[in-house]
Amino acid sequence: MLKIKEDLKNELQLFKQRELPTSVFALIIDGYHCEVKDNSKVKQATCYIVLGIDLEGKKDIFGIYTFFGKENKADWMKVFEDLITRGLKEVLIVISDDFPGIIDAVKLAYPLADHQLCFVHLQRNVRKHMTKEDASAFNKSLDKIKISSSDFDEAVLKFKELCDEYLAKYPRFYCCNIRKSRVLFCLYEIPRGIKKAYLYHKRR
Structure with a gap:
């Protein structure tokens, strides 16, 4: 059981660190509100999910990020910074909900990208x-x-x-x-x- 747990942790770490394509057609992003156990306490958290679509239409999960607290612009900026660090430099269009601050966050991270609200x-x-x-x-x-x-x-x-x-x-x-x-x-x-x-x- 311990070995399986360790293997899963290693696979997750590799997934989080894998290199991303330099450019994609679209990013579909969303925040999912949930509860996460932190030691002995259950805390409110937000799971930030990024789905990428390349120019051939192939879809791939680029990242899943969990931060304690409500969805916010600062955490979205952390998500975008990680995507850029892992190689994603160019995005044609970002599709998201109308979360306050998300328009500015997208413009800061990918200033040349179009932004479509859902x-x-x-x-x-x-x-x-x-x-x-x-x-x-x-x-x-x-x-x-x-x-x-x-x-x-x-x-x-x-x-x-x-x-x-x-x-x-x-x-x-x-x-x-x-x-x-x-x-x-x-x-x-x-x-x-x-x-x-x-x-x-x-x-x-």
Whole structure:
């Protein structure tokens, strides 16, 4: 049993230290909140998960990092620093939820990368900030925009027109979404065939 445990620890260490490719098409990142036993105490922790997709569409887990406490920008920066140290220098696009500070963290780590916020998380936020009836109508319209828009400018324009309909009732939510419209639809600046494969990213 001790040998098996030691072998697993060695394999995990090799996994954490392995060299990464110099460039990838996409990184899909997310934080999973959990509880971890630390000696005799159980503490709140966040598991930071990074999935890489190369230019041929092959997926690989680049890293799993656990830090005590809630998800935060400083720990995401530690994750990105480790990825860069292990060789990952260039990323075409990063896909994430809308965690506060993540946009700045991505820009600091990979300034040339595009950043796409997850539509699933956007629709969840809509349900949190709007009435049930309004949220249902908004998300149905959002689905139509995703399907029917042919390019970035068209998608952003349609999204603004949709948000304008709800400005009077939800001014704060409106301003937040309008400011982030470029990172909500940046996948539309990528060729349509590639965009289709990654547009509907969902959590595990």
